């Protein structure tokens with residue numbers, strides 16, 4: 001009896017991970033692995049890529065996706081001058097007010113404004129997108145399992161549906177998206193943007209740049225956090241050496 005229980009327990013231990021893994025594998029495709037300059041313990045943002053990514057966001061994604069946690073003044077942190085950020089802000093129209101008559105009014109954006117939403121409300125957004133809601137992208141890199149690699153894979157991973165798969169109306173096939181049917185058509189292709197710095201505008205380059213930008217919007221303080229980590233470790237190493245010296249000195253008298 002005991003032996004039987006032991007054998008079934010062992011068998012269960014072996015079989016369980018196997019089945020759960022096969023189930024999971026059928027559902028999502030593992031994201032493409034990309035080297036990110038801001039990855040690892042010492043990583044810093046690739047400023048040029050983040051700035052190009054801002055251009056991709058503005059030229060392509062901002063038609064459907066908001067960035068509600070980013071203010072125009074934050075763009076100074078990625079290396080834009082105050083004048084450049086002011087010019088970008090002024091290209092947007094924001095609603096302000098009420099004025100002395102109690103009316104809301106429109107004015108050009110200023111540095112302290114946040115990026116305006118592309119749609120007036122969620123219902124309007126869904127109505128323009130086949131019933132699906134384009135999520136705000138400010139925190140999307142942190143909000144999705146797989147982070148940067150996942151978002152990159154979604155952007156470059158569109159393909160023809162395999163034989164036997166029928167797409168629902170208005171959906172596109174993307175193996176990296178859960179259930180493989182996504183309500184966002186392929187947003188970028190080769191030459192989808194014309195880079196001002198002359199970088200070659202392949203689909204992969206554009207995707208990498210916009211993901212670099214979205215990694216920054218999701219954690220603008222990443223560099224400060226990593227610098228602090230390095231300082232703390234250095235401090236702990238020095239402290240260890242000092243305490244070791246003290247310990248030897250104190251115990252020397254004991255022998």
Ligand code: HEC
Pocket residue numbers: 056057060061062063064065129132133134135140144151154155181182183184185187188210
């Ligand atoms: C024409 C509108 C449109 C444009 C332009 C667009 N998207 Fe989307 N996007 C959508 C919609 C709609 C969804 C929701 C898809 C769904 O839930 O099936 C979505 C979803 C997403 C998601 C979320 C995927 C997930 O896991 O939920 C990401 C990330 C994304 N878009 C990034 C981008 C980026 C980056 C760009 C610019 C390069 C962009 N989108 C351009 C409409 C758009």
